[in-house]
Amino acid sequence: MLVAGLIIVAIFVLTSIFAPLLAPFGYSQLSDAHGNFGAQKPPSGAHLLGTTVGGYDVLSRVIWGSQTALFVIVVAIVLSIFAGVLLGVVSGYLGGWLDRILVVVCDAIYAFPTLLLAIVMSIVISGGRSNLVGGVFAAAISITVVFIPQYFRVIRAETVRIKAEAFVESAKVLGASSGRIMFRHILRNATRTLPLIFTLNASEAILTLAGLGFLGFGIEPTSAAEWGYDLNKSISDVTSGIWWTSVFPGLAIVLAVLGMTLVGESLNDLADPRLRTRRRAVGSPPPAPTSDTAPEASTDVVGDLALEVRE
Template sequence: MSLATPAKPALWKRLPVVHQLRQSVGLQRGMLIVGLVITGIFIFVAIFAPLLAPYGYSTLRDEDGIFGAQQPPGGKHLLGTTVGGYDVLSRVLWGAQTALSVIVVAVLLSIFVGVLLGLISGYLGGWLDRVIIVIADAVYAFPTLLLAIVAAIAISGGQSSLWGGVFAAAVSITVVFIPQYLRVIRAETVRIKAEAYVESAMVIGSGTGRIMFRHVLRNATRTLPLIFTLNSSEAILTLAGLGFLGFGIEPTSAAEWGYDLNKSISDVTSGIWWTSVFPGLAIVLVVLGITLVGESLNDLADPRLRTKRRADGGPSTTAETTVVPGGSLDDVPSIEALEGRV
């Protein structure tokens, strides 16, 4: 008596986002698709901003002369001009590039430092664990935006260059995010180090470093994509908050949506709406798109919130029991199919 092993799905079907998209149904799928579309447009605009923007982010004139301040939408300026005389459309498109740069630098730094500290804290334990947790709790207790402001002032030192401003904003956001990654990885590490395969590795004489980075790390980082998406939207808001309060990047160095909103406050009371609506709308849409992706992935990773598709494609109330990308009850044959193979 033998059972044939079910064939694995194609590699592209087992990719993280593709797997979750195939797994989702109903409202979950709708949220994920909308979030992916908005996020994809944001990334596309950020990458190709130099080609899409009609002018540079600090351009004040063309061959016909100076643009003029607070020009209404239309003509050569589809979204109008700002109080400083910059083209609103160009500033919005170039601002996507600045936002993406800050997200990438901030989240990558947060992941690197937070994962490393969480791994060390959870695996080694003892007094080192207590010291790291106390420091992380102290940092986490501070208001997020206030801590980011203090860090930005200390790091930038009054510099307003593009990469200086991006790096200052990214590091200030990193300081806020590190405790979140640290706690998640530490909790997973404490759980995983009690597993049988880790104890077996200890018995056969594997070194601490090999066990930590080969056996524990790869299993402790499965939830990072969820945290990455949620923290990306928070990074956008923190960057916009810094710019709105005057701690962002100067307009001659880069375009930044929060800074443009700050300069448009006086325009609102004068009936000049275009200088604030479009940068604000860009912030709302990008945060909405990234948040929809994060929340959808979070729902799909929770067996209690995820639904299983029937063989005919319809939804069912039966929850799946696996949360590992690439493994799904959809891949398991039915009882009737198994009995037919005996």
């Protein structure tokens, strides 16, 4: 699972990085030297995956869409980790009224459905319309708000547990300040589970971004390529037998989410000592009795009986 997930994720990342070199056309390009592409053209030598109802090249839109997805994932995860970890460490270490307020606020945000909260934040930030900053970046900020409570809850719980450890008490006795204890001693030990949460949130970010685009709160085709938007525009094509405008963006979403999920689940298995012990127990055959162990067992029994007789 881990190897398969890493391969899929590597292909996704490399495709997004080298999108300008891999894509035959621009994400908003409608014509070339031979004229307009034409709408809903089937796959051919000129357009390997056909064209959309708007006249865009499907292959180019899929490749450029990976770049948009990667940008949104990186921005959303980095901002949410920064805010969630900072609030979690401060809340868990200081406690008191600040901790109660932050817990209530984050629980209230966490209670909202992910997609609904992202839609509300997208409307608040950019009114549902988009340019490169107001569209891609607004989508990233919308997803950031969704993920902050998750990092907050995890880091706060770890901080509450770690601040009772002996090394934290020793740092207090030595006169270390609260800031030094929080960000030098506690933070280093409270962030061990972040890689696992990062991979799982990355797959959720792709789905949320696609959901925003599908519902019309995403990114316009002239600003950036986005898989959910392309799926939305291909709904009417499916009933007409035009399959290529929806299959390839949908397949890109499925593969990207599958790769992230496989990596996250595999890291979860590797990080859980109970699963490692169970896997070793299942994979190794039970020890077979040998001629060397039988005499030892009988000798132990005889020795025990002799001891009882002497007593």
